[in-house]
Amino acid sequence: MTQTRTTEEEHEHRHLAETMRLLNAELERLTDSVEKSASFIEAQKKHLWEHWRDMDSSEKAKFRVDVDMSVAQGEHTVRRRQRVERLLQNPYFGRVDFHPRGEAGSGAHYIGVHNFSDPETQEILIHDWRAPVSSLFYDFESGQAHHESPEGTVHGEITGKRQYRIRDGRLEYMLESSLNIGDDVLQRELSQSADDRMKNIVATIQREQNAVIRNETARVLILQGVAGSGKTSIALHRIAFLLYRFKDTLSSDNVMILSPNRVFGDYIADVLPELGEEQVSEIDVDRIARSFLAKVTDYETFSEQVVTLIDHVDEAAAERMRYKATPEFVTRLDEWIASRADEEFTPQEIKQKYNRLSAEWVADTFAEARNLPLFDRLDHLANRAVYLLKQRVRDRGGKWTSGDASSVRRQVRAMFPHKDAFALYKAFYRDPERRRMFKPLGRKKIEYADVFPLIYTMIRTARQERYGHIRHLLVDEMQDYIPVQYAVLRELFSCTMTILGDSNQSVNPFSSSSLSTIHSIFPEADCLELCKSYRSTTEITEFAQNISRNDRLVPIERHGPPPRVLACADEKHELTRVLDVIARHADSEYRSLGIVCKTLPQAEKLHRALAEAGVELTLLDYDSTAFASGIVITSAHIAKGLEFDTVIVPHVDETNYSGEMDRCMLYIACTRAMHELHLTHQGKLSRFLEFAADSGSDTPADTTGTPDGHEHTTRTPVG
Numbered sequence: 070m071t072q073t074r075t076t077e078e079e080h081e082h083r084h085l086a087e088t089m090r091l092l093n094a095e096l097e098r099l100t101d102s103v104e105k106s107a108s109f110i111e112a113q114k115k116h117l118w119e120h121w122r123d124m125d126s127s128e129k130a131k132f133r134v135d136v137d138m139s140v141a142q143g144e145h146t147v148r149r150r151q152r153v154e155r156l157l158q159n160p161y162f163g164r165v166d167f168h169p170r171g172e173a174g175s176g177a178h179y180i181g182v183h184n185f186s187d188p189e190t191q192e193i194l195i196h197d198w199r200a201p202v203s204s205l206f207y208d209f210e211s212g213q214a215h216h217e218s219p220e221g222t223v224h225g226e227i228t229g230k231r232q233y234r235i236r237d238g239r240l241e242y243m244l245e246s247s248l249n250i251g252d253d254v255l256q257r258e259l260s261q262s263a264d265d266r267m268k269n270i271v272a273t274i275q276r277e278q279n280a281v282i283r284n285e286t287a288r289v290l291i292l293q294g295v296a297g298s299g300k301t302s303i304a305l306h307r308i309a310f311l312l313y314r315f316k317d318t319l320s321s322d323n324v325m326i327l328s329p330n331r332v333f334g335d336y337i338a339d340v341l342p343e344l345g346e347e348q349v350s351e352i353d354v355d356r357i358a359r360s361f362l363a364k365v366t367d368y369e370t371f372s373e374q375v376v377t378l379i380d381h382v383d384e385a386a387a388e389r390m391r392y393k394a395t396p397e398f399v400t401r402l403d404e405w406i407a408s409r410a411d412e413e414f415t416p417q418e419i420k421q422k423y424n425r426l427s428a429e430w431v432a433d434t435f436a437e438a439r440n441l442p443l444f445d446r447l448d449h450l451a452n453r454a455v456y457l458l459k460q461r462v463r464d465r466g467g468k469w470t471s472g473d474a475s476s477v478r479r480q481v482r483a484m485f486p487h488k489d490a491f492a493l494y495k496a497f498y499r500d501p502e503r504r505r506m507f508k509p510l511g512r513k514k515i516e517y518a519d520v521f522p523l524i525y526t527m528i529r530t531a532r533q534e535r536y537g538h539i540r541h542l543l544v545d546e547m548q549d550y551i552p553v554q555y556a557v558l559r560e561l562f563s564c565t566m567t568i569l570g571d572s573n574q575s576v577n578p579f580s581s582s583s584l585s586t587i588h589s590i591f592p593e594a595d596c597l598e599l600c601k602s603y604r605s606t607t608e609i610t611e612f613a614q615n616i617s618r619n620d621r622l623v624p625i626e627r628h629g630p631p632p633r634v635l636a637c638a639d640e641k642h643e644l645t646r647v648l649d650v651i652a653r654h655a656d657s658e659y660r661s662l663g664i665v666c667k668t669l670p671q672a673e674k675l676h677r678a679l680a681e682a683g684v685e686l687t688l689l690d691y692d693s694t695a696f697a698s699g700i701v702i703t704s705a706h707i708a709k710g711l712e713f714d715t716v717i718v719p720h721v722d723e724t725n726y727s728g729e730m731d732r733c734m735l736y737i738a739c740t741r742a743m744h745e746l747h748l749t750h751q752g753k754l755s756r757f758l759e760f761a762a763d764s765g766s767d768t769p770a771d772t773t774g775t776p777d778g779h780e781h782t783t784r785t786p787v788g
């Protein structure tokens with residue numbers, strides 16, 4: 070090591086020690102302040118209690134205001150203390166030396182998860198990663214660079230960049246990285262074992278990811294990203310960025326995530342708090358469906374639909390799904406709903422208690438409310454009629470009863486042939502061309518494919534409660550939502566949106582949306598793409614590419630063992646091989662293991678067998694609300710969005726994985742693996758894995774269970 074390097078290192082150690090000293094002093098000061106404000110509030114409350122009777126109402130009110138203010142101040146100090154505590158664990162992870170044009174010398178900017186200034190000099194010692202100056206660290210290599218500031222764009226030159234790993238106040242390593250965020254640090258981060266929760270990646274955000282995070286201008290931002298490209302991580306960092314950037318107008322209460330299921334929600338729950346922001350609320354499509362349909366009709370859920378489809382594809386049902394999954398369907402339904410008033414409303418005279426309102430009056434009153442949704446228009450007409458007739462009856466000394474009002478309302482409703490949105494929606498399919506496109510699942514239960522078209526019909530025909538307080542909506546797994554669902558989201562959330570997903574990871578090939586479809590629904594959107602895949606080793610990514618190719622995907626150069634396809638003689642043998650992998654995993658440095666079956670019943674069966682064999686593992690099903698550490702067994706659908714150090718995909722035989730839907734599931738299952746992937750099968754291998762069989766089979770001594778079993782290790786290059 071050179072003399073300068075040693076001096077630099079010493080300097081960095083001293084700098085860290087000084088930063089820690091200041092942080093500790095600040096922690097002490099804040100703790101003191103929190104304690105003082107707690108005792109002050111306590112004393113005030115006591116005083117209030119003791120002198121309550123002697124106080125007049127204005128004194129009481131003033132006292133309450135004082136207490137509330139003290140509480141708010143105390144809470145503010147507690148939040149600041151939490152930030153300092155977080156910084157004490159890891160004060161900063163990067164440094165960028167920037168020499169602004171026209172000024173003497175470079176300034177060293179240290180970057181961490183929060184801002185921190187020297188309490189005496191007010192000099193900024195740590196810049197929040199979201200501050201404008203921190204973009205120098207993510208966006209530029211050495212040389213010419215610029216950043217925004219309140220005074221405008223500052224141009225200059227980056228003279229050096231460093232990355233640090235600090236744990237519990239100790240500098241573990243430090244790297245000079247004149248180029249982009251050093252590959253070394255990224256490699257180290259990616260080779261770590263998976264946590265049981267998604268973690269923040271603030272120290273190694275890549276340039277193309279930073280562009281997504283810091284996009285401030287898009288009203289709608291659509292992010293297409295290959296499996297493992299960091300979409301979800303980036304979207305959460307983007308929320309943290311927006312909360313920081315627009316702190317005066319946006320708070321965590323105004324942000325909502327539309328997530329695929331509760332397990333996923335739990336899995337990502339730590340990221341925002343780690344970034345110093347409060348968790349935001351979540352919703353899923355089933356909850357939206359329930360809020361609209363609970364009192365209207367029973368319906369198939371999204372997961373039930375996926376389960377049915379995996380089991381067996383009914384061509385007629387597939388056709389119904391395809392029909393309802395296009396933008397043209399929304400246009401057609403929209404036009405049909407819009408024309409109902411003109412086509413089906415028949416103005417008629419209203420008579421009640423010898424009083425009449427003419428058909429012309431009815432037509433005019435109905436026309437005057439043309440801006441209201443259809444059923445609200447009818448209500449408006451009925452209300453006006455009741456009001457006028459009631460007055461007339463009373464003016465003549467008559468008695469108006471609630472029965473009279475109901476009778477008027479009935480007469481108005483009789484002018485339109487459909488009693489509610491559900492009846493109207495069913496009528497849409499009376500057209501002979503569409504008749505076969507609606508098929509209820511028994512009495513009063515509709516297919517999932519009809520759930521959102523019906524909700525859309527409800528929204529278009531009567532005023533509904535909306536999510537007016539939400540100012541930013543994040544939609545994950547965008548490919549699983551069809552145009553009519555986006556139309557519903559648009560009606561419910563009139564706010565900015567980040568929409569992300571991967572068209573290769575659809576769980577329903579008949580009812581999913583491509584990037585271009587989603588873009589056609591949001592023509593104003595900025596579309597960005599992430600092509601580099603970070604999660605898995607090159608070997609695993611290449612393997613998955615052979616199952617479902619995406620030519621835009623760029624695998625990260627990080628190597629590990631090739632995926633293993635383990636042939637088994639029978640069920641017992643397959644169980645033994647799975648147990649083998651579990652045993653090896655237990656001896657490895659890795660922590661999490663996911664056994665990802667095609668269907669939930671398969672997962673349940675294997676779960677029972679493994680539990681009987683003494684394996685401690687958690688089954689994740691559609692009722693699960695939390696992710697689990699250790700060994701997890703689940704279906705590909707539920708595993709979406711999750712990741713594990715090691716993945717086992719059982720039953721990869723030709724009958725289990727044969728159709729397009731199965732290919733999607735197999736792809737999702739394999740792309741959950743970070744470091745190791747094992748697949749087991751009895752009988753003939755699935756056609757989607759023929760490439761693995763072609764690459765030659767061998768029987769390494771340490772993996773073959775019986776003379777019947779053989780293993781294919783794959784080394785197929787990505788094209």
Ligand SMILES: Nc1ncnc2c1ncn2[C@@H]1O[C@H](COP(=O)(O)OP(=O)(O)OP(=O)(O)O)[C@@H](O)[C@H]1O
Pocket residue numbers: 255258259268270273274275278294295296297298299300301302303571574603604709710711712740
């Ligand atoms: N810049 C980065 N630095 C470190 N790790 C990263 C980076 N980008 C992505 N990763 C890691 O890659 C993995 C995949 O990220 P994430 O789950 O956000 O991807 P995704 O695109 O949503 O995946 P999928 O669609 O397959 O579920 C995570 O372990 C994440 O921490």
